[in-house]
Amino acid sequence: MQTDTGSEWEAVFVDPVGQVVQQRWADAVLAVAFEDLEPVSAFPVVPGRRWGPGQWWSATTGRHVACGSAAMRAQLMVLDRDPEVVGLAGRPVRLLWRDARGQVRSWVPQLFARHRDGTAVLADCPSHPEAGGERAQRAARVLEEACVQAGWSYRRLEPLETTLAANLKWLAGYRHPRNAGRPPLAAAVREAFTQPRPLIEGTEAAGDPIEVLPAVFHALWHGHLTTPLDIPLHERVLVSTGAGAANGRSGPGSGNGR
Known part of the structure; x- marks a missing residue:
């Protein structure tokens, strides 16, 4: 290993058969599917x-993805909705x-997130900008350089705005495929919101709200329907089949601290 300004960083991870492996960072980023690995170390449990x-x-x-804090869970919600993300893992690698x-x-x-094009993001999810102190700031500089070498990126993801976090948490409750409804229902939901209209009006146009609402929320989670997520969700919020940018989707480097 060289110094923190050098290029010979090393990666430590647990391979698929449970063995701890240490190898050159430059080799690991090319050969290891970090998105498929278990955490290299457990998330700490903080009393109180x-x-x-x-x-x-x-x-x-x-x-399932290992998750260590509410701030991390919020960022997982964002990444899980990003259409460019195809793989996720919690703490899969240690950099030395x-x-x-x-x-x-x-x-x-x-966090580790794999993109559709094969690139990746390593990320931390501090609960506030100063979390981790100077040690975290020094590590961030090293990780940024190591990720640039790999063609990846490193981020310290800012906490989500309160309304956005609450809306994503609500929609996440409907992310499972069981909420999509039968194909005719999913098609009726999309048809009901071809033009922007209040959520409750489109829902009632598609059928019984008890059956339709889970399908609407599922479609909003997956981006098949859109609505502004910077205002609280309510029955009169406008919903449509418009572009994904309107429904709070975002990628690395966006206004959500990514």
């Missing part, structure tokens, strides 16, 4: 904290390097 480690069921992959004094340093990013 209201929200502890858990699992997020991903609509993108159909598998030496600092300017020759001491070995390490950092485990909280």
